[in-house]
Amino acid sequence: MGMLLCNLDSSLLELVRRTSTELPADVRNVIHQAIQREQQDSIAQNALNIIERNIQLAQERSLPLCQDTGSCLFYIDCPVGLDQMMFAEKAREAVKEATRRGYLRQNSVDSLTGKNSGTNIGIGMPVFHFHQHNSPEIKVRMMLKGGGSENMGQQYSLPMVSLKANRDLEGCRKVILDAVLNAQGKGCGPGILGVCIGGDRATGFEHSKEQLLRKLDDTNPIPELAELESTILKQANELGIGPMGFGGKTTLFGVKIGAMNRLPACYFVSVSYMCWAFRRQGIQLSEDGSVQNWLY
């Protein structure tokens, strides 16, 4: 623990900076592929070209790629014995410093008074998820999720009569597509869906966001879910909503679905919508707290 403290501050700050100003390779790849796919000189293709230019500019200037730097979500895999309170405090300091330096916008508002804390620190912000594991490794993943996309998240309780959606994977398919239809271009699409089938109303959304930590080009190890993911991706793109809702072939870049156990009486499908500015990054720390490698 003593050694870890040496370089932890600067590693966490660098994690926040890179998350806000650079998109990971898997996201850049799907954006680039979508440009090839859209009709030449269509407004959809031109929108994606502007998006790609924006990604380059943000990286060169080391400035936020979107002015809504969203909520700060941390996911930490750690060994037994890591002082989680200390670690969370270090991460809060990194967020404060990143805000002071302009990598993050002042984005934490008191819900009763409307007052902005100015630091991105407040009750429930940032968000921490610690997972202990039987390994000495410490991995810290970070995701920034903007308000426009967060507003497009939905939770369905099956059965749903209006869509004839029953408590099965076919019912899940219908409600997940419904979430895409309702979002139109308002979540800054093309989007990426994180979905959880099952769980309760709280854990369902939590797990749906964790699905977004998966790389876009991975394959779901559960065959039924892998199939559902590819079906929804294909059908969502048939909807023709397109980049920014301008119309076009790319409505979603990816769909990641997980499942959790549920109560016999409950069947929730929780859908989190992520915008094209899919800011997530991660680091594995070496013993002295420096960055050993980047995870995305």
Next chain:
Amino acid sequence: MIQLEAPFTEEKIRALKLGDEVEITGIIFTGRDAAHKYIHEGGELPPDMDLKDKIIYHCGPVVIKDENGDWKVVAAGPTTSIREEPYQGDIIKQLGLRAVIGKGGMGEKTLAACKEFGCVYFHAIGGAAQVLASNIKRVRGVHFMEKFGSPEAMWELEVVKFPVVVTMDSHGNSLHKEILEKSTAVFNRLVNK
């Protein structure tokens, strides 16, 4: 690509149609939630602030002071426009606006005002904060800084070739409405509704 200089004439705005890609050069004013509510409730604008034939941009920019003490916009993408739907139509009439820039589109009331008073809705690329900031060449001034705070203040900006798409025109057409109808038809087929 259509080049337009702000302020606009009604004739130029009436000539625009859905899907037109436009680059705007000239003056734009930012205004979001606080400004719209204030103007709608009859709040007065400073005498030197005339919005006739001009543009309101739904945007809460990140603005800093550079080494010379001059304002510099470092991130300036659009914010979601639909929150201003209760106010926008009346404000178009009241101020004589010729254009609104934002993202996500707006509703029937704004669409009707665009038709009646000769105004359009331009869609900017959501999230493209760096590209759009680089098209802002100068901050001419800021209004309501004390009252609304920096993101909500009305920034008067000089832009060059600011890229937007016409998604609601002055003839009652809305790309948002069209795409919603088309995608709903496909959806109904996909879920056997």
